[in-house]
Amino acid sequence: MDFNLLLDTDSYKGSHWLQYPPDLTAMGAYLESRGGEHPDTLFFGLQMLLQDTLERPVSQGDVEEAADLWSAHGLPFNHQGWQRLLSVHGGRLPLRIRAVPEGSRVPTGNVLMTVESTDPALAWLVTWVETLLLRLWYPTTVATRSWHFRELLRSALERSTDDPVAELPFRLHDFGSRGVSSHESAAIGGLAHLVAFRGTDTVAALVAGRRHYDGPMAGFSIPAAEHSTILAWGQEHELEAYRTMLDRFARPGAVLAVVSDSYDLWNAVDHLWGEQLREQVIASGATVVIRPDSGDPVAIVPELLRRLEARFGSRLNGKGYRVLEHVRVIQGDGITATSLPVVLEAILAAGFSVENVAFGMGGGLLQQVNRDSQRFAYKVSWVERAGRIHPVHKTPVTDPAKTSKAGVLDLIRDEQGYRTVVLERPEPHPASCLQTVFENGALRRRCSFEEVRARAMQG
Template sequence: MHALSDNLILNTDSYKSSHFWQYPPGTQFVSSYVESRGGDYPNIVFFGLQMFIKDYLLKPVTAAMLDEAEVILNAHGVPFNRPGWQYIVDTHGGYLPLHIQAMPEGMVTEPSQVMMQIVNTDPNCYWLTSYLETMILRAAWYGTTVATRSHACKQLIARYLKETGADLSGLDFKLHDFGARGVSSFESAAIAGLAHLVNFKGTDTLSAVLAAKRYYNESGMPAYSIPAAEHSTITAWGREREADAYQNMLNQFIGKDKLVAVVSDSYDLWQALDLWGSRFKRQIVESGGRLVVRPDSGDPVEVVLKTVQKLEQHFGAESVNGYRLLHPAVRVIQGDGVNINSIGQILENLKQHGYSADNLAFGMGAGLLQKLDRDTLKFAMKASAICISDSWQDVYKDPVTDPGKQSKRGRLALVRDDAGRLQTIREQDLGERENLLRSVYRNGELLIDETLSEVRSRAV
């Protein structure tokens, strides 16, 4: 997916190029780890490493890359470790002599637990571990943060479905990804959109579908969408022909077991709802399909409730475990102003007025894929151990001005304690316990190649 440069040497921060001269004499190995130090969510879903490895680490560094990097970095004002990279080309065929361990993707973890551990496998390449920090952190924080936010939304929606008497059969389609246009690039849309698909199966981010097939071995269709109107396809008919626009949507798309979503606030949402419930009611109900109404402006907490109430007036509702559920021919999707806070407020308001959460689905755009950063979960990659002259010793930071940035020490492992909770320990203390950090990459080879289905099975 990367198009600007295929040169891995240049996929780093500029200052990293000077670090090969900064380690103690006799350094042979540097071991670093990745963790979330806290942030907005107590449960974290790890995701995205396999995509990164396939895209960046399975192709060798070449002599041409060295030539390009040398010219650019020297002109840029930083030194270039030509002998070190030449050694990798000559001795390892250009493949990086690294060992990467990581927890299984899709696994639900907690802040302050080790997620990944990286160490060089050739003592002549001690400088390589930290050189990759820039790209390794990107591989970890972005997909993980989106998967985590999506997972938190799923847990919230599931809670309200249960509390309002609904089953969870439709949960996978309750949060639809509208975010492709709100991110910074096609690659961002693919990474973040696929992270959302760890938890849900509804998306309009087509690049995420492509990424699932390319990077996570999905032979079938990993996610779905439905025909849907946008404001341009409704307003193109003109205000005086709004009803004709709606009629066209029904004629083109509704039918037995078919769904169509129609944005209905182009002019007057309440008049539009009256149209759906009068002029078009018979066609909708007799079609055997479903109209999904999208109210797309105003206070979502108030507008969603009133939309459901108006649809109930026109189409009726049944009581399911004490909460009202609209006629099967109509549902609502809210796609404006949606975030994890507004989802909770909207569903709570429906609940307080006696409506099932199953009346509603959500679409989320930039709030799902873009309105987050590395600090949302306080991601960091830090060196924790170094081997100098055949002797391993701890490496750590412990800033007096910010105890929250204290880093871990030693070679690490991840286990479950007797109560089943995750615990980061020193590798030397592992004993007979299973290390949940699995070897996923070594010296140019991907060691674990999973499907999205396998990843999804863990994100519960």
């Protein structure tokens, strides 16, 4: 679908240009996470969003298309305003967007981004783009959620693994492409997940990383079986299905994953893998990852580890936990924010290192989030009328939690951490953490995906 900024907003904004004070000459708004599931947010996705939307100039065709639609929709159309955008600005938006660098982890309740107008006649554009810019909640929320999964897994690895740093990047694999609402969601959410991890089966995320963040390869995967490749052999030839995986992909140093619960997981582990294919697995020099895909993971994973240990052996690492030889496990079914810590504790309680198990998430990773997961809001905080700055904010007596911030806002960081400050004029604080990313229709600052990752690691 071709992008048209004049059609990418909410219906009620079509009449707002007639509602503002006639002496309005400038306006400023901000984006924040007011709180939610996590105490901080990992900011991500602005560069990708701007490249696909606001960096594209508005055209005469866009105006004509919008004029027809808005009139038919029953709302007034600001023909004069949009024609000014074309004649004076060449279709490029007279806005300035300042934001924290992508990958920054900022406590909730702080400004993440500010937007201000640069043309006195088009100040209303600040709120016209609210609908579009507020969609930053999605990549930021996914990136934040994945980061907190990373911290949970890091803690478990530090308890049970000799080299947690090496093990961590591939502990949570993205299986979410089929579980989201669109290809766009797969790309945006999938890339957000890869800020914290490096394992994915969401190809759209890799394309987004190349196109928007100069990332040659943001994530990796391995040869893996699905139920269809096992079922196609028939139950009587289940052994041949598994042997084919070994014949095709098992080489020294290689890693391959085989779903093994199409029929009877325990028979597959005890007899097919553990007896008939045992020597081939060992001789191959590969690591074979067994994937269960049904049942309660809190019970299934420890039992699977015990049975694999009985067939393939284990060693004791420096932390006193057992590490399987030749085989591993990936649990991709039933993993949620609630179940993951319980599964991790069950693994440790059974005496196994968490390095034995990787996890996968699908819709729960990329789809089961919404704007209220981190309570995102985009609000006007100041207006300029007849050359004078006026702080503005909402203070609803029916819900004080929705009180917004007032004034020209900025974000600084000192010995006490991040802090939102109020300024007298729309000029950056000398110690501002916000950078001008977009100005008058052009992207002013770009970052690479590796820079985003490095910043996230720094905190």
